[in-house]
Amino acid sequence: MVHLANRSEAQEVVDDQNGPHPNTPRMDGVKPGRSGKIVSGTMRTQKVIKFSKVSKRFILHHERPRSFQDMVVNLFGLRTPSRRGVPLPEPANQEFWALRDINFSIYAGEAVGIIGENGSGKSTSLKLMSKILEPNSGGVSVKGKVSALLELGTGFHPELTGRENIFLNGSLLGLSRKEMASRYDTIVDFAEIRDFIDTPIKHYSSGMVMRLGFAVAINVDPDILLTDEVLAVGDEAFQRKCLDYISTLRRRGVTIIFVSHALDAVRSLCRRVIWLDHGRLIADGPAGEVIDRYLAYENEKHAERLMAEHESRPANMPALPTARVAPDEEMSAGNGAEPDMGPHDAEEPSFTGAASGHAPGEVQITGVTFHDEEGRQAGVFYTERPIAIRIHYAARQRVENPVFGLALYTENGTQLNGPNTRFAGYSIPAIEGTGNVDYTIDSLPLLAGRYYVTVALTGSEMTDMLDHKHLVDSFIVQPTPGLAERAGLVYIPSHWSFHPE
Amino acid sequence: MRVCFYFFFQAYDLLARARQSILYRDLLYNLVVRDLKVRYKHSFLGFFWSLLNPLLLMAVFTYVFTNIFKNGDYPMFHIFFLSALLPWNWCASSVTGTLGSIVNSGYLIKKVYFPRELLPFAVVISNMINYVLSLPALFFFMFLFRVPEAGDIFSPNCHHACINEHIVWLPLLIVTQVMFLVGLGFFLAALNVFFRDTSVLVEVGLQAWFFLTPIIYSVEVLKIEYPQLLYYLNPMASIVTIYRNIFYFNDANSPDPAFMLRTFIECGIILALGYLFFMRLSRTFGEEI
Numbered sequence: 001m002v003h004l005a006n007r008s009e010a011q012e013v014v015d016d017q018n019g020p021h022p023n024t025p026r027m028d029g030v031k032p033g034r035s036g037k038i039v040s041g042t043m044r045t046q047k048v049i050k051f052s053k054v055s056k057r058f059i060l061h062h063e064r065p066r067s068f069q070d071m072v073v074n075l076f077g078l079r080t081p082s083r084r085g086v087p088l089p090e091p092a093n094q095e096f097w098a099l100r101d102i103n104f105s106i107y108a109g110e111a112v113g114i115i116g117e118n119g120s121g122k123s124t125s126l127k128l129m130s131k132i133l134e135p136n137s138g139g140v141s142v143k144g145k146v147s148a149l150l151e152l153g154t155g156f157h158p159e160l161t162g163r164e165n166i167f168l169n170g171s172l173l174g175l176s177r178k179e180m181a182s183r184y185d186t187i188v189d190f191a192e193i194r195d196f197i198d199t200p201i202k203h204y205s206s207g208m209v210m211r212l213g214f215a216v217a218i219n220v221d222p223d224i225l226l227t228d229e230v231l232a233v234g235d236e237a238f239q240r241k242c243l244d245y246i247s248t249l250r251r252r253g254v255t256i257i258f259v260s261h262a263l264d265a266v267r268s269l270c271r272r273v274i275w276l277d278h279g280r281l282i283a284d285g286p287a288g289e290v291i292d293r294y295l296a297y298e299n300e301k302h303a304e305r306l307m308a309e310h311e312s313r314p315a316n317m318p319a320l321p322t323a324r325v326a327p328d329e330e331m332s333a334g335n336g337a338e339p340d341m342g343p344h345d346a347e348e349p350s351f352t353g354a355a356s357g358h359a360p361g362e363v364q365i366t367g368v369t370f371h372d373e374e375g376r377q378a379g380v381f382y383t384e385r386p387i388a389i390r391i392h393y394a395a396r397q398r399v400e401n402p403v404f405g406l407a408l409y410t411e412n413g414t415q416l417n418g419p420n421t422r423f424a425g426y427s428i429p430a431i432e433g434t435g436n437v438d439y440t441i442d443s444l445p446l447l448a449g450r451y452y453v454t455v456a457l458t459g460s461e462m463t464d465m466l467d468h469k470h471l472v473d474s475f476i477v478q479p480t481p482g483l484a485e486r487a488g489l490v491y492i493p494s495h496w497s498f499h500p501e
Numbered sequence: 502m503r504v505c506f507y508f509f510f511q512a513y514d515l516l517a518r519a520r521q522s523i524l525y526r527d528l529l530y531n532l533v534v535r536d537l538k539v540r541y542k543h544s545f546l547g548f549f550w551s552l553l554n555p556l557l558l559m560a561v562f563t564y565v566f567t568n569i570f571k572n573g574d575y576p577m578f579h580i581f582f583l584s585a586l587l588p589w590n591w592c593a594s595s596v597t598g599t600l601g602s603i604v605n606s607g608y609l610i611k612k613v614y615f616p617r618e619l620l621p622f623a624v625v626i627s628n629m630i631n632y633v634l635s636l637p638a639l640f641f642f643m644f645l646f647r648v649p650e651a652g653d654i655f656s657p658n659c660h661h662a663c664i665n666e667h668i669v670w671l672p673l674l675i676v677t678q679v680m681f682l683v684g685l686g687f688f689l690a691a692l693n694v695f696f697r698d699t700s701v702l703v704e705v706g707l708q709a710w711f712f713l714t715p716i717i718y719s720v721e722v723l724k725i726e727y728p729q730l731l732y733y734l735n736p737m738a739s740i741v742t743i744y745r746n747i748f749y750f751n752d753a754n755s756p757d758p759a760f761m762l763r764t765f766i767e768c769g770i771i772l773a774l775g776y777l778f779f780m781r782l783s784r785t786f787g788e789e790i
Contacts, residue, residue: 058788131614132787150612159539168535171528172613 047143048224048255049106049129054138056099056124056279098124100279101138108144108223111256113270113287115263115294120276122259126150126226129257144223144255147173149214156209158202162193165201166216173220183219190245191215207238214242224255236414243269262411263291264449268487288486292479295380295448299476302379363395363402364467365455366434370475382480383447383491388440391455393467398432401460406439409452409471410489416451422462445490448479515776522616532623537630555635559583559642567646576651577749580643580662584748585716585741587639591632592682592737593707598624599686600693600700607790617783618776621686625679633675639748640664663751670756673765674743681736681768684775691782694789714738719745732764736771739764 099121106112114122127133128140130148155172156165166187170180188194191211193204201209218225227246243265250256250269260266266273266287273290275283283290371388372378381387391404405420419439421428428437453475456468485491522529541550563579572578599621603610606620643654643662652659659665693699714737720728732739743764746756 127787132611134784134787146614148613155609155613157535157539159542160535164535164538168531171525171531172609172615174525174528174615176527177530 046108047105048108049143049257050139050141051102051104051125051128052139054099054102054125054128054135054140055097056121056128056133057136058096058098060094060096097279099128099135099276102276102279102281104274104281104284106255106257108255109250109253110272111250111258111270113266113273113291114257114259114276115261115266115273115291116276116282117298119278121279122276123150123228124279125276126228126257126259129224130226142224145174145221146224146226147217147220147222148226148228149217150226150228156201156213159200161200162188162197162204162212165212169213169216170220173217173222175220187212187215187219190219211238214238218245218249222254224257225249226257226259228259229261236412239412263295264410264447264489265412267291267448292448295450295476295478298450299380299478302476362397363399363431363457364393365391365457365469365472366394367392368406368453368455368469368473370473371438378475380476380478381444382478383445383483384443384480386440386442387444387475388438389453390436390438391457392434392436393431393457394434395431398430399459399466400430402428402431402466403458403460403462404428404437404439405456405458407454407456408446409454411450411452414489416446416489420456420462444477445492446477447486447489447491448477449489450474450476511777512773515773515780518616518618518780519776522618525616525619528615529619529623529626532619533627533630536623536627551631551634552637555587555631556638556641559635559638562586563642563646575661575749576648577643577646577662579646580639581719581745581749582717583639583642584745585714587632587635588678588741588744589711589714589716589737591628591678593711594631595625595628595682595686596689596703596707598628599682600689600703602686603690603694603786604697604790610786610790617786618687618779621690621779622683625682625686628682629675629679643748659751661751662749665751667747667751667756670743670747670761673761674740674747677761677765677768678740680765680772681740684768684772687772687775687779691779694782694786710735710737714741715745716741732760733767736764736767739767 102121102125114125116122124133126148127150128135129142130146130150131142132148132150134140155169157168160168163184166184167177167180170183171177175183188197191208191214193208193212196204196208201212204212225246246256246258246269256269258266258269270287272285273283273287273294274281275290275294283293369377369390369392370379370381371390372381373386375388389406391406393404395402403420403422405418405422407418408416410416421437451474452471453473454468454470455472457466458464459466479486483491537548537551541547544550546553559579562583566572566579566582570578572581575581602620602624603617609615610617643664647654647662651661652663654663655665656663657665689699689703713731713735720731720738720742723731725731732742739760743756743761
């Protein structure tokens with residue numbers, strides 16, 4: 001299953017090599033507003049989805065005019081009543097264009113990813129495709145049976161059993177009872193809930209509900225499958241299973257529209273990617289190319305943000321809270337030491353015991369920065385090149401033998417590793433004041449994508465968590481020029497050999 | 502001329518939409534079954550309640566009207582009252598049900614596309630099934646507590662609360678009431694999406710409507726100058742009167758075919774207008790809920 005998908009991906013990579021390759025993080029034509037359209041030369045058959053000059057506007061009601069009173073007020077053109085002569089601010093109904101003049105066609109059997117930041121119009125375009133919303137202008141035409149995985153388990157009634165819900169949900173997707181009856185066993189097997197099928201849904205675990213929802217949605221034989229961030233939930237094994245099944249459907253010729261922030265999943269599933277930004281179409285073309293351009297753009301924005309932060313902060317590091325003196329004095333008094341003792345001597349009476357010696361916030365991780373081989377702070381790195389993750393700490397209190405640790409995560413939330421100084425046999429005698437600890441990877445084995453970092457600081461025994469910041473920051477990995485491997489998460493240095501008998 | 506064309510296209514549009522909904526007839530079935538199943542889900546007797554509940558309700562009224570408040574004008578007053586109350590109950594529960602049918606299904610409307618008109622339709626149908634299931638209990642009480650002046654129940658010279666050939670009107674009348682309630686339900690369900698005050702107003706309105714409908718009285722008693730006006734403005738008055746002509750008044754006042762036809766056409770117009778209104782508004786349901 002998976003290797004087949006990878007083979008077609010490899011084919012795509014060859015195609016990509018001929019096209020322009022984003023070697024530099026800075027790309028022209030990537031800025032929103034200029035839409036570069038890359039037309040790939042694959043064989044096209046029948047148009048199944050066509051957006052022509054589609055615009056969708058939402059009106060953000062601050063005060064929703066949802067009552068007859070408001071209606072009457074609007075009817076007679078009356079203003080909102082004023083209080084004590086001061087006119088109340090008019091309820092501002094802001095317009096918000098979720099999509100603007102979007103044109104694209106999707107052909108039968110294509111797998112198209114839609115990417116973009118939050119609020120870029122991805123979900124709106126899916127809802128237009130599924131006829132949940134209608135455009136304000138332009139035309140949306142969709143041919144064939146659409147099954148939308150907008151939210152798993154939608155339409156399940158908690159009081160009804162799994163069996164009853166399968167039929168109810170199937171008919172919501174437009175299937176007759178007879179058609180559902182013939183798919184019933186497949187659905188139950190896929191969802192792995194045969195033992196609970198006659199139990200009301202409300203007694204199911206959320207995982208079971210999701211599995212059942214997914215199983216129903218994919219088994220209605222859609223011509224077009226719309227998925228919106230479906231795989232953001234559920235355990236890993238289930239995510240894998242869903243992705244595999246979507247790949248199977250793709251090979252069967254089902255048109256798939258895949259909206260996700262998980263760029264690695266988009267890359268492995270889709271040949272073509274549409275990039276939306278603030279309701280406009282920025283790029284539409286081969287998956288690898290568009291995703292790389294998107295990452296480059298994201299990266300540029302990230303760098304600009306870093307610069308802005310850097311400028312707004314005179315010192316590179318956030319300063320320690322100024323109250324350094326006061327708590328130490330109190331503490332020394334509490335310890336029964338000489339009251340005149342200066343703050344610098346305060347370390348003397350304590351190391352009061354392993355775990356409870358540190359009040360929360362006394363010792364903290366103040367930030368994480370990423371640095372390239374020359375020590376420059378950066379947000380984008382390349383496969384097989386070095387990266388240093390710098391953990392900045394501020395210890396108002398002395399900590400003996402601290403242990404620093406971190407963990408890298410993919411966008412899906414899969415943990416990649418979890419090293420710490422103690423496991424590495426690297427001992428830090430003590431920390432006090434501010435400083436930083438570098439975790440350096442000499443050759444980054446990660447492929448293109450965004451990776452998140454979690455950091456932790458514990459005492460010597462690793463049982464007392466002094467600070468823990470989950471998914472505190474992220475960095476982007478871009479493909480190194482010349483490295484052809486694209487599929488999956490990691491680059492494993494390896495070689496092939498051929499031995500005919 | 503242009504108006505003619507407009508209506509022609511509207512009608513065409515309407516039929517195309519209705520045809521598409523037929524493809525989803527199993528959804529209607531499932532929605533109705535869901536409504537019926539969920540109603541008595543946790544009770545010990547389960548679905549049997551659908552039969553028992555009206556029986557108990559009618560037992561109360563029968564006791565009250567035969568032993569406590571005897572009405573000399575109408576022999577077997579309990580049948581006079583129940584023959585009108587049962588369709589009214591169907592109407593009242595449909596109105597409250599359809600009113601919330603779209604708003605309460607926001608979780609579906611925002612996530613799946615299906616013909617939205619099936620939601621209010623299913624409410625009316627499941628309430629209709631409850632009405633039909635209450636009919637055996639009604640027949641049961643027509644046998645009980647009979648008085649001599651009403652006549653024998655099956656005999657040709659039966660005056661009140663008889664079972665005779667007029668019962669063939671019942672299916673057509675039920676269809677008429679479905680048309681009316683669905684049409685009204687379309688208006689209310691769609692309106693409630695945009696103005697949530699609708700539900701509060703309807704609560705009060707239902708109380709008034711109950712007294713404007715000949716349930717505890719008959720229209721003749723009112724001695725109003727134009728009784729026709731009440732029938733035109735309140736289709737439920739017409740419908741309830743026909744029910745009563747089928748189940749209670751069985752002499753000269755048997756259902757009048759012209760009256761029946763007029764009611765049917767009126768309810769058909771209400772259905773068509775309600776559907777048009779609903780279609781117009783349903784386009785923005787996805788974002789308004």
